[in-house]
Amino acid sequence: EPEVTQTPSHQVTQMGQEVILRCVPISNHLYFYWYRQILGQKVEFLVSFYNNEISEKSEIFDDQFSVERPDGSNFTLKIRSTKLEDSAMYFCASSVREVKEKLFFGSGTQLSVL
Amino acid sequence: GDSVTQMEGPVTLSEEAFLTINCTYTATGYPSLFWYVQYPGEGLQLLLKATKADDKGSNKGFEATYRKETTSFHLEKGSVQVSDSAVYFCALQTGANNLFFGTGTRLTVIP
Numbered sequence: 506e507p508e509v510t511q512t513p514s515h516q517v518t519q520m521g522q523e524v525i526l527r528c529v530p531i532s533n534h535l536y537f538y539w540y541r542q543i544l545g546q547k548v549e550f551l552v553s554f555y556n557n558e559i560s561e562k563s564e565i566f567d568d569q570f571s572v573e574r575p576d577g578s579n580f581t582l583k584i585r586s587t588k589l590e591d592s593a594m595y596f597c598a599s600s601v602r603e604v605k606e607k608l609f610f611g612s613g614t615q616l617s618v619l
Numbered sequence: 620g621d622s623v624t625q626m627e628g629p630v631t632l633s634e635e636a637f638l639t640i641n642c643t644y645t646a647t648g649y650p651s652l653f654w655y656v657q658y659p660g661e662g663l664q665l666l667l668k669a670t671k672a673d674d675k676g677s678n679k680g681f682e683a684t685y686r687k688e689t690t691s692f693h694l695e696k697g698s699v700q701v702s703d704s705a706v707y708f709c710a711l712q713t714g715a716n717n718l719f720f721g722t723g724t725r726l727t728v729i730p
Binding site for chain 1: 655657660661662663664665708710717718719720721722723
């Protein structure tokens with residue numbers, strides 16, 4: 506079965522540094538998402554992306570966050586100046602149609618901000 | 620706002636035991652409800668879903684019924700296997716292009 510690929514699986518960074526989390530969605534999918542899960546808490550929606558623009562974002566997704574689909578295959582999440590509270594597991598997901606259909610998730614990137 | 624609350628884990632069961640993981644929701648409108656599962660080292664995968672009241676989702680021996688009167692979507696399986704060990708997430712969607720997840724419940728099945 507096709508899968509969503511995320512790299513790296515673990516990322517350690519210093520507070521204030523920029524990080525880019527990378528995702529390769531399934532090739533024929535049109536909708537892309539980022540979620541995150543802080544340890545012990547709920548999986549939280551960050552942003553959805555369709556037709557090369559953000560279609561929805563949560564309150565968490567402030568000016569420190571940005572997403573990009575630079576080359577038609579990758580989908581990236583950038584955090585400009587990381588904070589300690591950004592430490593979490595970040596999940597990328599994609600779907601063929603809107604999210605009522607099956608959502609495919611990657612295995613996640615564990616981000617640790619020191 | 621929209622949210623789901625699911626049973627705290629971890630849950631440890633013996634093989635062939637009956638499983639229930641509770642999930643209740645709060646939502647405006649008429650949400651679609653989902654159970655996702657995350658096996659070790661993998662991403663979340665859709666396990667089953669129900670899009671309207673009284674619908675029953677089922678897959679791999681798991682079932683969940685959309686109960687509007689109790690705002691619940693409890694996950695059940697009659698006889699668990701070691702291979703069912705995973706983290707289970709309840710989720711809902713209400714028209715917007717995103718899902719609201721619970722905290723996840725870790726299930727460990729011992730032989």
